[in-house]
Amino acid sequence: MVTLELTISLLAVGLLVGIPLALGQVYARRELVLLTSIYERFFRSIPALVLLFLFFFGSSFLGISLSPFLSAVLALGFRSSAYQSQIFRGAIQSIRQGQMTAARSIGMSKFQAIWHVILPQALRRSIPSWSNEYSSVVKDTSLAYAVGVIELVRQGRYIIVRTFEPMIIYITIAVIYFVLTYAGNRFLGYLEGRLEIPGFEAKRRKE
Amino acid sequence: MSDKKTITLKVANIHKAYGTEEVLKGISFEVKKGETKVIIGPSGTGKSTLLRCVNRLTIPDAGRIWLDGVEVTHPRTDINKVRQSIGMVFQDFNLFSHLSALDNVRIGLIKVGKMEKRKATEEAMRQLARVGLEDKAASYPAELSGGQQQRVSIARALAMKPRLMLFDEPTSALDPELIGEVLEAMRDLAESGMTMVVVSHEMGFARSVCNEIIFIENGVIVEQGPPEVMFENPQHHRTKEFLCKISELYGKSERK
Amino acid sequence: MNFFELAYDILPALLKGTVVTLELTACSISLGFVLGICLALGRLYGNRPVSAFCAGYIQFFRGTPLLVQLLILYYGLPPYGIRLSSFVAGILGLGLNSAAYQAEYFRGAIQSISRGQMMAARAIGMSKFKTILNIILPQALRIVIPSWSNELIYTLKYSSVAYMIGAPELMAQGKIIAAENFRYFEVFLVVAFIYLVAVLIVSRALNMVERRVRIPGLQMAESI
Numbered sequence: 210m211v212t213l214e215l216t217i218s219l220l221a222v223g224l225l226v227g228i229p230l231a232l233g234q235v236y237a238r239r240e241l242v243l244l245t246s247i248y249e250r251f252f253r254s255i256p257a258l259v260l261l262f263l264f265f266f267g268s269s270f271l272g273i274s275l276s277p278f279l280s281a282v283l284a285l286g287f288r289s290s291a292y293q294s295q296i297f298r299g300a301i302q303s304i305r306q307g308q309m310t311a312a313r314s315i316g317m318s319k320f321q322a323i324w325h326v327i328l329p330q331a332l333r334r335s336i337p338s339w340s341n342e343y344s345s346v347v348k349d350t351s352l353a354y355a356v357g358v359i360e361l362v363r364q365g366r367y368i369i370v371r372t373f374e375p376m377i378i379y380i381t382i383a384v385i386y387f388v389l390t391y392a393g394n395r396f397l398g399y400l401e402g403r404l405e406i407p408g409f410e411a412k413r414r415k416e
Numbered sequence: 417m418s419d420k421k422t423i424t425l426k427v428a429n430i431h432k433a434y435g436t437e438e439v440l441k442g443i444s445f446e447v448k449k450g451e452t453k454v455i456i457g458p459s460g461t462g463k464s465t466l467l468r469c470v471n472r473l474t475i476p477d478a479g480r481i482w483l484d485g486v487e488v489t490h491p492r493t494d495i496n497k498v499r500q501s502i503g504m505v506f507q508d509f510n511l512f513s514h515l516s517a518l519d520n521v522r523i524g525l526i527k528v529g530k531m532e533k534r535k536a537t538e539e540a541m542r543q544l545a546r547v548g549l550e551d552k553a554a555s556y557p558a559e560l561s562g563g564q565q566q567r568v569s570i571a572r573a574l575a576m577k578p579r580l581m582l583f584d585e586p587t588s589a590l591d592p593e594l595i596g597e598v599l600e601a602m603r604d605l606a607e608s609g610m611t612m613v614v615v616s617h618e619m620g621f622a623r624s625v626c627n628e629i630i631f632i633e634n635g636v637i638v639e640q641g642p643p644e645v646m647f648e649n650p651q652h653h654r655t656k657e658f659l660c661k662i663s664e665l666y667g668k669s670e671r672k
Numbered sequence: 673m674n675f676f677e678l679a680y681d682i683l684p685a686l687l688k689g690t691v692v693t694l695e696l697t698a699c700s701i702s703l704g705f706v707l708g709i710c711l712a713l714g715r716l717y718g719n720r721p722v723s724a725f726c727a728g729y730i731q732f733f734r735g736t737p738l739l740v741q742l743l744i745l746y747y748g749l750p751p752y753g754i755r756l757s758s759f760v761a762g763i764l765g766l767g768l769n770s771a772a773y774q775a776e777y778f779r780g781a782i783q784s785i786s787r788g789q790m791m792a793a794r795a796i797g798m799s800k801f802k803t804i805l806n807i808i809l810p811q812a813l814r815i816v817i818p819s820w821s822n823e824l825i826y827t828l829k830y831s832s833v834a835y836m837i838g839a840p841e842l843m844a845q846g847k848i849i850a851a852e853n854f855r856y857f858e859v860f861l862v863v864a865f866i867y868l869v870a871v872l873i874v875s876r877a878l879n880m881v882e883r884r885v886r887i888p889g890l891q892m893a894e895s896i
Contacts, residue, residue: 471795473791473794473795496794496797496798496799497797498797499794499795499796499797500796500797502795503795503796504792504795506788506791506792506795508786508788509788510786510788510789510791510792511789511792512789512792512793512807512811513785513789513811513887514807514810514811514814514887523806523807524796524797524798527798527802527806528796528797528798528802556887556888558888559888569792572792572796573795573796576796576797
């Protein structure tokens with residue numbers, strides 16, 4: 210249903226924008242780093258709801274006509290990219306310098322080193338935090354209701370208007386969201402297990 | 417054997433299992449007032465567990481323990497009260513990270529002993545001076561060396577005026593050059609008449625200050641006796657093997 | 673009028689909404705704090721039913737959207753006779769939600785304090801209660817500051833969701849103004865700016881607090 214489409218689309222946007230952003234933060238020149246920091250700060254300091262409105266109204270302000278769905282995807286997608294870039298940045302920086310040095314010393318270009326050595330490791334390390342972001346995003350899609358997207362909450366309200374049982378409907382909706390987040394987290398945990406490199410400190414966090 | 421001295425600690429038939437593995441298989445011994453006993457044995461034989469049973473931080477599966485006649489293991493005993501009479505020094509020091517050295521020593525007096533703040537401060541400073549650290553009273557644990565931290569933890573335990581002191585491998589987590597200062601503090605304590613039970617590998621300490629060495633392996637007491645007998649003429653071959661190994665490892669020269 | 677004139681014009685009205693936003697934030701984070709500590713302690717030190725209840729509470733409130741929680745409180749309760757104002761429902765919803773997240777932060781902080789310290793405290797005769805009060809909490813509360821700062825900022829931002837149930841906070845004010853002059857985008861740009869400034873100020877303030885209570889060697893949890 211729409212909620213899932215929303216989630217997946219905006220996570221994709223977030224991913225596609227987030228990874229380059231993270232790389233920019235770590236490897237690029239100072240001016241670029243500053244730019245990306247500002248981008249990131251902006252998108253993280255403003256409430257999701259405000260961002261949704263900005264994109265929704267902003268598009269018509271700029272003369273482009275966007276469907277509610279699309280403006281929600283863009284708004285939440287860019288927002289997610291700011292958070293995701295943080296996640297990836299942390300993961301990339303947690304990989305020891307030695308790896309990059311070793312890659313360069315066998316003749317790889319910076320780009321090749323990043324693509325073949327750094328990213329595979331960083332992406333694996335990001336999975337737990339990314340799992341959190343997934344949960345956040347699923348729940349934030351409920352806010353798209355405010356700009357008119359016909360997602361889960363709105364559908365719920367339609368039903369309530371007809372049946373007058375708000376409590377039950379809302380609880381059901383809550384349960385559905387819960388299942389979505391839970392299932393997603395389980396899946397990502399499974400993925401993490403499958404991709405684990407034996408002996409790798411993916412399990413650094415011992416409580 | 418002179419029965420004139422009272423028995424401070426009596427341990428009877430302690431059993432303890434973790435899951436399917438039985439770590440203590442019926443340990444019994446006594447400590448008279450003023451005596452120092454050192455428990456030795458291979459790692460993982462439950463020596464720490466045994467010590468923790470004495471102040472009931474770990475509850476034994478079977479067996480009983482008495483401190484000056486009060487049964488520690490009885491469920492109705494006020495364990496917090498009993499623990500005030502038993503001082504414990506840990507391998508990892510376990511100082512309270514958010515408190516200065518003085519506060520570490522003082523907090524037990526104020527919160528448990530209900531002492532008034534000024535008196536508690538005096539007493540705490542006295543204990544810190546006893547271990548030679550009165551000038552570090554305002555320092556936080558992270559600012560102190562391992563040896564200093566351990567000495568503060570000894571002061572903390574002593575401040576409660578215990579009748580029995582338990583030491584759980586007090587020097588095992590220390591760098592070699594810091595071990596000496598802690599052992600010296602312990603030696604002073606023993607010579608001043610404190611009743612002590614020490615789990616340690618420090619043979620030099622064992623030979624010089626203790627009244628009896630207890631060798632535990634595989635959950636049972638293999639042999640026990642005064643240091644002269646244990647070192648010169650051990651009865652059991654396992655005792656001999658273990659002592660040889662330890663002497664090699666720790667390179668302790670013979671003390672005559 | 674151009675953008676800046678507009679901004680200047682609507683600022684007073686928006687600030688009225690900002691005050692409500694700040695009230696919502698302050699009340700709900702306090703509720704979350706008290707409840708959060710109780711939940712964390714219950715989860716870690718309580719008996720089995722208590723611990724399970726706390727864990728369940730935390731799971732539910734973290735696994736479901738804030739909006740849905742607010743809707744339940746505002747629209748779901750009236751049929752059962754409980755009619756909450758949007759402001760109260762907002763505080764309750766944000767607070768109960770925040771409590772779940774704060775509980776997890778507290779739990780992490782408490783668990784990061786070595787068990788050895790708990791043992792040492794018991795060994796000098798402190799009861800479980802005294803140990804928690806004098807040894808565990810003073811350290812945990814310091815360790816949790818970076819995460820708690822995050823939570824405060826999060827609450828500040830998500831107070832905007834209370835708009836959806838009619839609370840007269842900043843977003844609502846923005847909507848009202850925009851509905852009058854039809855300059856939606858620009859109005860919300862100003863709203864966004866106000867949030868930005870608020871978040872910046874709060875971050876700075878919390879940074880100063882963190883530095884004040886720092887104890888040498890006491891590990892702070894990694895800031896996100």
